[in-house]
Amino acid sequence: MLGVIAMPPLQDVYLRDQPVRTLGRMFRGQRRRLVVAAAAFTLKHSPIWVIPLLTANIIDVVVDHRPLTELWVNAAIMAVLILQNLPLHQLYTRMLSRSVRTVETGLRMALAQRLQELSIGFHRRVSAGVLQAKIVRDVENVVESTRQAFDSGMAAVTTLAGAIVITAIRVPEFLPVYLVAVPAGAALVVSMRRRMSARNAAFRAEVEHMSARVSEMTHLIPITRAHGLERDELERMDATLVGVRNAGFRLDVTNGWFGSLSWILMQLLSVATLVGAAWIAWTGRFGMSAGDVTMLSAYFVALTGAVTALMSLTPIIAKGLESVRSMGEVLTDPDVERNHGKAQVAAVRGDVDLEDVRFAYDDAPDETAIDGLTLHVRAGETVALVGPSGSGKSTVLNMVIGFLTPTEGRILLDGRPMTELDLRSYRRHLAVVPQESLLFEGSVRDNVTYGSRDLSDEVVLAALRDANALDFVDAMGGLDAVIGERGARLSGGQRQRLAIARALVRDPRVLVLDEATSALDTASERLVQEALARLMRGRTTFVVAHRLSTIRGADRIAVMRDGRLVEIGSHDELVAADGAYADLHRLAAPA
Template sequence: MVLPHNALDHRYRGEHPLRTLAYLFREHRPRLVLAVVAFTVKHSPTWLLPLVTANVIDALVRHAPVADLLTSTAVLLVLLLLNLPGHLLYVRCLHGAIRQVGTGLRSALCRRMQHLSIGYHSRVSAGVLQTKVVRDVESVEQMVQQTADSGLAAVTMLMGGLAVIAFRVPAALPVFLLVVPAAAVLVMRMRNRLRADNESFRQEVERLSARVTEMTHLIPITRAHGLEQDALHRMDGTLTRVLRTGLRLDLLNGRFGAMAWITLNVLAAGFLAGSALISYYQVMPITAGDVVMLSTFFTTLTTSVTTLMSLTPVISTGLESVRSIGEVLEAPDLENNDGKAEVTAVRGEFEFQSVSLAYDADRPAVDDFSLTVSPGETIALVGASGAGKSTVLNLVIGFLRPTSGRILLDGRDMEELDLRTYRRFLSVVPQESILFEGSIRDNVTYGVRDVPEETLRAALRDANALEFIDRLPHGLDTIVGERGARLSGGQRQRLAIARALVRDPRVLILDEATSALDTASEALIRQALARLVAGRTVFVVAHRLSTIRTADRIAVMRDGRIAEVGTHDELSRRPGVYSGLQAAQLA
């Protein structure tokens, strides 16, 4: 499979989306040309059939030799037989190019999302990004495919038909150039009226969908208060409106559909009668076969123009999707690691030198934060919500960069380091462990290759996870379900600890790792964490002060600053923020 190279080096925004499409298909231009040629050959019977029919009729009228009839029929049969190989070649060339470009776009979007900063991901929801990867790319694929399939059919029909008319009856060409577009515009205006009526019905159906969702959510309350009849009464009103709107739409569709069909066929009949009279009175040198040919071409060419006009909404939607994809591919909020020093080893010493970070100019999240952390030391960060604890953790991970000040890792400024290589020595155990659809083995060894079975089981044992894994029917190969739905919260958290143990990190981040657990699970997690933190530099955030009593030092934060630092015993004895938090929790 060929993916577009340098997919991120193009300006997807700031230029017309058609130029962007030309860029995306640049490597497939020879295949596209071959696809157009194949389509022209395989589609040629549609515009040659009226000419062949005209020749057959004229041969019958003139009593021409049978060889003329056989020749015309043989040419048509050869072209018809070429349809299958021509169509297969067209699909292989065009649809293959479309699929590869779509795959390349999705790959480029996924790569870009991996490079975009955590700040960007906090601002843009996962649902929006998922839509761009799935729906927007699909919209671009459908636009190109439908435009090619329907558009090429219409264009080749128009060009072939007009060429045949210009060759066979040149005097009729100006009439076609005037009447056919006018007839197409008239038909499209009627179809647009149908589209507006269908839109009103769609809105009523959407209201019905919202009402059904509301009703299902309210069923416990409805049943508890005996309000079933009231709920059904409200639903009946919505259903009645949908019924009336649907019936009105059916009548309008029937009326305007019949009017469009009658209009087109009346024009075709008028064109047939007019050309027949011209031939009958020999106003112009038109044969009986020409009359049939011109009448057939009037309908088919009008349909082709109508088809081209109806592609406008599809093209508009596709081009808007190109712009939407460009919002991600050209988003400037990147984590820049290019050209920076690679981290090959980490001791775990951190020095925060007057670090400040402000999301906006009015109120910094972290202000003048200074702290030195020795290798192997456990530092706990405590404080009220909004004190800046999570921001400090994100600074340690490198998700955020200081607005001012410096963070030194083993004496080196983190601003000068390739943070991707630094994170190989780091593990995070979040408040809610993040698992993917897969086996326990795959989740625990995620990102670490060739983990020996003994190492894996040792990590699970130290995480107090083996005791429940060995009871599962498939053991390590048990599928955990989407986001670990088949496991309890405590089991998921123990797998997260095992994942950290397998990585054997030098720096460990514990972000409220026990806050969402029951007492029994918390006890098991604490035992596992005690094994995990041994010999590693650890940053802990916890609201329960009882979980950080054994930390080497506790940094108490208030309004983005360090209010006090010390051990649990030291801070408990002195009056201050920590003792106040402790008293509040005990109360």
């Protein structure tokens, strides 16, 4: 059970082109807390619109020489209003923070879950840096814009409401002033909103491009440094950063115009209100007192601040809504691996049948990657796939794993079509050892038991021993030794042997080896080959390797060319047949 508060599936919450409603749906489960927070804020913020009225009363006490009792009563009310701010502000902060942080955690977890559901094809199309920006930056934008909208929005709304109500009661003749100020500010907001939205979208696109470039740059640092290409890489990064700078500059200028125009408008209206109220009181019209002039002046300053705050929220809200749209690019992408309602795979024998399989990638629908492939692999059999680059070997492996679905034909696992199976349950019986081992920062134990954390140390040590990894693990300090980010403290051969140990503890029935020894030196390759031989024993194994020496012992070797199976048999049978495999064998033989 995951330790975060669940949200409704985001793909169900998200409404395309309706980010405001989407945001409301995201916070649907927090309504009670938000109502309490709003009530607490209204009360704790009341001094802003009540104190001007009390101030007016005190001024009139002085000017009209009223009883001092009224002075002390108004002063006492002021003190109570000020002191209540502390407990109510704490209540407000707790309720709002719990709501916002819950949604923040739920959003990130839901996005992470969605990324796990999206197909491998999606992850090949979309940069990891862009996806990272959506989980980190976009969620942060949504949360911060919500928090600021609540803080500033509640302050502005309660101030406006309080000022209007008290003015309507005490000096109703001044209500038309508000009817002028509010529409004027609203007109400014509407006129700027569209341009600001476009600027935010452009800036977000540049930042996502920058994130992707940074991710790529950090990944390529060993290659960059090894070939002295630092200057070239910095020039590429400079062009990206200039794009971010220019987009950010255009966004800032737009926001600057917006802020300046709104401030000028509100200040002019404030001055007009003060002068008008003073003139009316001086002429004796409407029965206004000196205290009323002070109150109206203070209210209009508060009013201008409230309206300005509402207008200044527009770019912040626009930024948050743009991030909601950005998350929608993940939430609404249809390229999802669908497992719900399909048959669970409780056990696997290991029979795999490819029946007249054809496959074409979405970005090249007219180019057939696999063309009419039929192949039966018996349980416990090792089949090697060989052929030139682009012949379809990796595509076959990805279909066996379930990452890709045939465009035509079908794949059967133990006689059942894989399209009818819950692939997540099938993959619990499968292990993959790729060319580049995928390790993470943590201990040896963490990496070997990844996905199988309830294993005992005895089982882990046995797997390390069978993977020819126990010696170097002991030298590093044992199972708790930290291997560094992506296994930085290990050699290539050591990383591969840890990956093999990880596969061993899973006890898979189907094994996929994708160029597992191609990047190793001779000594490391020998140790890895010995470990792989133990791993492959009794398991259905698919092997892709360019080095023919590594696949001589396969039960059968399938030779592929242009997505087709051109011949199949054992090493000796294929050499004797003097066909495509024999040609490859002669090319690989030492001169």
